[in-house]
Amino acid sequence: MAAKVRTMAPTMTRSMQRVAEAVASDPAGCARLTVTGLAERTRTSEATVVRTSRLLGYPGYRDLRLALAGLAAHLQSGAAPSVTADIAVDDSMAEVIAKLAHDERQTLADTAACLDASQLDAAATAMAAAGRVDVYGVGASSLVGQDLAQKLLRIGLIAHSHTDPHLAVTNAVQLHPGDVAVAITHSGRTGDVIEPLRTAFEHGATTVAVTGRPDGEVTQYADYVLTTSAVRESELRPAAMSSRTGQLLAVDCLFVGVAQHTYETAAPALSASYEALAHRHVPPTRPR
Incomplete structure (x- = not known):
């Protein structure tokens, strides 16, 4: 979800970006909201929520909500959180390897x-x-x-x-x-x-x-x-x-x-x- 939001954000209006950022940052919370509730939370309209859902690749908000619920369940199952850290000048080679490997895995997952x-x-x-x-x-x-x-x-x-x-x-x-x-x-x-x-x-x-x-x-x-x-x-x-x-x-x-x-x-x-x-x-x- 976060990968789709990062990729599609430049094509969205500011109001659509607020919806996309909300579902990417809090999939569990948004999955519990109706289309009206998400529109109120992001200070947008129901039409904007539906348009954002479609731009993210879902036929409508119902399908997006189901995907968010599945993502939330996956995160709650104990999946390790994604932590991205920039490489510093004084990092050891072991840290460079670990950080690059992490970023490469994330890039592959995002592209997929x-x-x-x-x-x-x-x-x-x-x-x-x-x-x-x-x-x-x-x-x-x-x-x-x-x-x-x-x-x-x-x-x-x-x-x-x-x-x-x-x-x-x-x-x-x-x-x-x-x-x-x-x-x-x-x-x-x-x-x-x-x-x-x-x-x-x-x-x-x-x-x-x-x-x-x-x-x-x-x-x-x-x-x-x-x-x-x-x-x-x-x-x-x-x-x-x-x-x-x-x-x-x-x-x-x-x-x-x-x-x-x-x-x-x-x-x-x-x-x-x-x-x-x-x-x-x-x-x-x-x-x-």
Whole structure:
């Protein structure tokens, strides 16, 4: 719930944010309230409560209330509270490991809560049938894009990761219906990623955006949007470190979905790639 609220908050009005913050901070208390009671508690209206419920992914307030009751029961069962602590300059390496591991787990959990399974499946289905897949990303997102392209190549798909913005656009011009373009940008407003995706979209390719901002400009040109978690940035942990974790989960889910759809060809292709590289994993024989 907290992950959804953090991700969707920028798209909400201030009154909707008050409702969202209330249900995220006190799920047990809000689960006991009627729609009128929650509206009074947050100084909003019943219509605002219903709109907020729908924006968070529930058909109506009744469904949100049931989800809150389930979350409250889980928390009361003894689940450990989530505590996020920033890394300090004088932290020991053991503390750094513990804090980073905690944040990585939280990022993965938040992204899992944000990802829409139907959007993922539709994107994977399109990629499985694609004549070609182009992936766009810059900076840390380019590393995630390269990871996805390499995985797709190993199961027999034609896939390219473009980090040069000029080459990305000139390649996007060559895409056609039946091809797929994937843009990876946490902010949702990286121009060097948006431009090739827009070009691919205009040429009829199926387009996918992996982003932490479902309201970002990149989504205007995306047929499918895979939302990753909001970033918790600190002085010693830049945004790119946190966003990369969520992006990797999203593209791993995408890859597995493609592999499932193409299993009959993907499995032999993976075996062939393992065999082709097997000799490189054998330790060299020591001379006598």
